[in-house]
Amino acid sequence: MSWKPLYENSYVPYSSDKEACVVESKSGKYYAGVRIENISYPLTIPAVQAACAICLSEGEIPAKIYIQDSSSEQLDYWVGEFNLEIIETKDPPVEDLEDLYNASQENLDVLSRLKSLLDKAVAPNSDFPVSAILFTEDGYFEGVNVEVSAWTHGICAERVAISKAFVAGYTEFTRLEVHTRKGEISSPCGACRQVISELLPYHDIILHHSDGTQSEHLTLDLLPFSFKSSALKR
Template sequence: MSWNPLYEQSYVPYSSNKHACVVESKSGKCYAGVRIENISYPLTIPAAQAACAICLSEGEIPAKIYTEDPSSEQLDYWGKEFELEVIETNNPSQDKLEDLFHPSKKDFEVLPRLKTLLDNAVTPNSDFPVSAILFTEDGYFEGVNVEVSAWTHGICAERVAISKAFAAGRTEFTRLEVHTRKGEISSPCGACRQVISELLPYHDIVLHHSDGTQSEHLSLDLLPFSFKSSALKK
């Protein structure tokens, strides 16, 4: 298997710089990440960040990272953070990635599942776990927030779920549901709202609050006057 199928899952409308990588956990499971750009450039999710965060969100510890470009964005940080073995290859293993391309389809009650997912959150700094489930036309992807030593390289639950979906080639989203057990309301942060406004612009966002109530919103309404400049180079 070449990198091309994974590269094609990248969302790179501004740079056309497609990139992907694969993280292998200490238990031998593999997780793919692809580059997901945002019109607000600093919110772009590098492939290495996506793959490592997805691995951590599944309760696994990254051990190796496979890439075609060892100088790719954030790879140095993640390699040092987890003492990863960086393996340069032009032939990622198909069999280890097979399960990644199929979204979950099991029937379940959303709120109980969101509550269970909170236990997977990696929050050594904030102790503020968040869970999210992103529904697509043929299944769903789960996410929790992941914090690491460099606060700026942590990533929210909503974006972990989005990263999983893109790595699996699923971009036809239907709705996003979010839950936190702490705080007055469950609400995507400003950064997530910017990402959501671009990737899920007219979608239902269901927020399950810590007091047992819930509210539903149109994603477009979560961030009035979001950055949509047509002046950017494309």
């Protein structure tokens, strides 16, 4: 497989700078990431961050990173964090995109699955695990929050699920469900709300709260007056 299919799954409406990479875990499994931009530029998810966070969310430890461009954003941080071996290559180490992520089509009890996912969260700093399931017409993608030594390079459960979906080529979603076992309510943080409002603007978001109740919202209503500008490229 060439890099082209991965690069094409980048979401880069503002810069047009497509970006992709593949991380190999210590156990030999592969996890890819693509660049996902946001109109609030600092919330952009670089490909390296996406791939490493997805790897960690699956209970794996990154060991190697395959890239075509050594200038990839955040590369130095993640290489230093996990002592990654950098491998520059003309082709990624996978045969097909389907070898990476597919929308799961299993029938599931959503709340039970969200609860079990919390045990996969990587939250050594906050001790506040969060899980999310993002649904498409074909199935769903799961995510948990991932924290690392540089707090600003951690990534929330909602954005891990979104990162998996984009790598697999999905850009159309039906709903998002979120759960935490602690706190008064389960609710996406402000950063996630900005990302969600751009990528899932008129979708249902179902919040499963720690007290056993749940609430349903329209994603756009979670962030009134979210940042938008016709002056930015898109």
